[in-house]
Amino acid sequence: xxxxxxxxxxxxxxxxxxxxxxxxxxxxxxxxxxxxxxxxxxxxxxxxxxxxxxxxxxxxxxxxxxxxxxxxxxxxxxxxxxxxxxxxxxxxxxxxxxxxxxxxxxxxxxxxxxxxxxxxxxxxxxxxxxxxxxxxxxxxxxxxxxxxxxxxxxxxxxxxxxxxxxxxxxxxxxxxxxxxxxxxxxxxxxxxxxxxxxxxxxxxxxxxxxxxxxxxxxxxxxxxxxxxxxxxxxxxxxxxxxxxxxxxxxxxxxxxxxxxxxxxxx
Amino acid sequence: xxxxxxxxxxxxxxxxxxxxxxxxxxxxxxxxxxxxxxxxxxxxxxxxxxxxxxxxxxxxxxxxxxxxxxxxxxxxxxxxxxxxxxxxxxxxxxxxxxxxxxxxxxxxxxxxxxxxxxxxxxxxxxxxxxxxxxxxxxxxxxxxxxxxxxxxxxxxxxxxxxxxxxxxxxxxxxxxxxxxxxxxxxxxxxxxxxxxxxxxxxxxxxxxxxxxxxxxxxxxxxxxxxx
Ligand SMILES: Nc1ncnc2c1ncn2[C@@H]1O[C@H](COP(=O)(O)OP(=O)(O)OP(=O)(O)O)[C@@H](O)[C@H]1O
Ligand SMILES: [Mg+2]
Numbered sequence: 001x002x003x004x005x006x007x008x009x010x011x012x013x014x015x016x017x018x019x020x021x022x023x024x025x026x027x028x029x030x031x032x033x034x035x036x037x038x039x040x041x042x043x044x045x046x047x048x049x050x051x052x053x054x055x056x057x058x059x060x061x062x063x064x065x066x067x068x069x070x071x072x073x074x075x076x077x078x079x080x081x082x083x084x085x086x087x088x089x090x091x092x093x094x095x096x097x098x099x100x101x102x103x104x105x106x107x108x109x110x111x112x113x114x115x116x117x118x119x120x121x122x123x124x125x126x127x128x129x130x131x132x133x134x135x136x137x138x139x140x141x142x143x144x145x146x147x148x149x150x151x152x153x154x155x156x157x158x159x160x161x162x163x164x165x166x167x168x169x170x171x172x173x174x175x176x177x178x179x180x181x182x183x184x185x186x187x188x189x190x191x192x193x194x195x196x197x198x199x200x201x202x203x204x205x206x207x208x209x210x211x212x213x214x215x216x217x218x219x220x221x222x223x224x225x226x227x228x229x230x231x232x233x234x235x236x237x238x239x240x241x242x243x244x245x246x247x248x249x250x251x252x253x254x255x256x257x258x259x260x261x262x263x264x265x266x
Numbered sequence: 267x268x269x270x271x272x273x274x275x276x277x278x279x280x281x282x283x284x285x286x287x288x289x290x291x292x293x294x295x296x297x298x299x300x301x302x303x304x305x306x307x308x309x310x311x312x313x314x315x316x317x318x319x320x321x322x323x324x325x326x327x328x329x330x331x332x333x334x335x336x337x338x339x340x341x342x343x344x345x346x347x348x349x350x351x352x353x354x355x356x357x358x359x360x361x362x363x364x365x366x367x368x369x370x371x372x373x374x375x376x377x378x379x380x381x382x383x384x385x386x387x388x389x390x391x392x393x394x395x396x397x398x399x400x401x402x403x404x405x406x407x408x409x410x411x412x413x414x415x416x417x418x419x420x421x422x423x424x425x426x427x428x429x430x431x432x433x434x435x436x437x438x439x440x441x442x443x444x445x446x447x448x449x450x451x452x453x454x455x456x457x458x459x460x461x462x463x464x465x466x467x468x469x470x471x472x473x474x475x476x477x478x479x480x481x482x483x484x485x486x487x488x489x490x491x492x493x
Contacts, residue, residue, distance in 0.1 A: 030349065146364070147366075147367040148362050155345065156345055157344065158343045158344060159359065159406075160359075160362075161340075162318065163360060163362045206348055208350075210350050210393055211351070211352055211355040213355075
């Protein structure tokens with residue numbers, strides 16, 4: 001399996017994606033931002049279509065769209081929390097509309113679009129892997145430096161107010177990191193199913209862990225299991241990798257829920 | 267004469283749609299244990315937020331001693347009980363800043379120290395969602411203590427507790443006040459507690475306020491148990 005370069009690339013990229021998605025997912029859950037993560041992935045699709053039209057790689061097209069839209073969301077919704085969902089809806093509507101437009105304008109075939117939506121293992125080049133590694137390392141470094149403030153702001157927002165941490169800056173930086181994460185993860189699982197890596201592993205980890213740090217390690221582990229096993233099963237069966245990853249993560253989540261039920265029964 | 271930590275003069279505070287209070291003046295000195303009382307919606311939390319700089323006063327002056335370290339336990343908190351936060355992890359949230367994620371040895375020692383101060387050391391690895399109301403309040407207290415506050419502000423920390431548990435929390439607070447000389451602002455509706463622990467009071471009322479030594483609590487409050 002590893003004698004094929006595309007499988008090497010897929011495993012390298014998949015490992016990076018699982019690690020950053022596990023870390024970011026913990027904060028996505030704590031900050032109640034599953035909806036935003038989901039929306040960013042739709043925007044990512046539009047970005048990839050734009051990239052196709054403008055002659056960029058899908059990854060670069062996604063990066064442009066998701067970064068810009070996340071900054072817009074950060075700016076427009078920072079003042080009023082309850083406005084956030086409507087702002088997100090409006091912005092995602094706008095960007096998805098643009099995506100449809102660019103898809104119609106570009107002359108690429110529709111199979112190109114499906115590979116963006118549902119992910120593709122074959123499409124990842126060594127150059128993509130390099131770019132994804134750099135972005136992932138960036139996310140890792142920033143989250144390492146922001147960890148304490150982000151943790152306080154995410155898990156105890158009211159208490160964090162008294163600690164004088166720059167919560168607006170944190171929100172914006174976090175959104176940009178999420179945009180990068182979504183764009184990178186879309187390369188393997190496809191833009192439609194990014195949330196299976198961003199929210200499911202962290203949601204499952206929540207039930208087994210007792211500290212934020214252990215929740216993070218578990219989320220990474222769950223994401224890695226899904227990606228590694230999914231890639232392998234996709235390789236031997238020739239069925240879509242994303243399907244297997246989705247099933248594995250959903251199974252883990254199911255087990256986590258049952259575990260939680262049992263835990264509270266005693 | 268004891269050192270003055272906070273001096274409030276002719277303070278006026280309000281929200282865009284309403285005025286909350288005006289002409290409020292009082293002082294807080296080091297070592298004081300002040301009870302702030304008054305009916306629901308009178309402006310106790312608003313006053314605290316103004317002292318903390320979270321709300322801008324419309325008028326008047328607040329002088330706070332330079333670099334005064336303030337610990338604050340807010341009235342409301344939203345923490346999902348499903349979050350994997352042990353009490354120790356929750357307390358560590360207050361170690362903020364651009365630093366590496368893992369705690370230093372000193373920070374860990376400090377966490378153990380405050381855990382012992384609030385009698386929670388035995389529960390340090392218990393998730394916050396699985397402890398009683400009184401234990402939770404003591405965990406909040408411990409979190410505020412992590413930064414060595416000189417002034418500790420407790421906004422209705424005992425509101426939802428039964429009388430015995432209230433006393434447990436207040437015993438801890440009172441000990442911090444006596445032994446570590448931490449100044450306390452304690453907001454409560456429970457006059458029995460207010461008469462027993464604090465040494466002074468500030469009673470916010472409609473369009474006026476009263477303050478003084480706890481022994482000079484107005485007669486109309488003396489027979490009451492709640493305000
Ligand atoms: N963010 C806000 N915007 C507008 N008005 C507010 C806001 N917060 C509080 N108020 C109003 O200001 C007044 C004082 O509220 P505050 O929360 O300070 O009262 P409180 O004395 O702490 O009451 P409680 O005992 O119920 O905690 C109330 O009339 C309240 O409706
Ligand atoms: Mg209040």
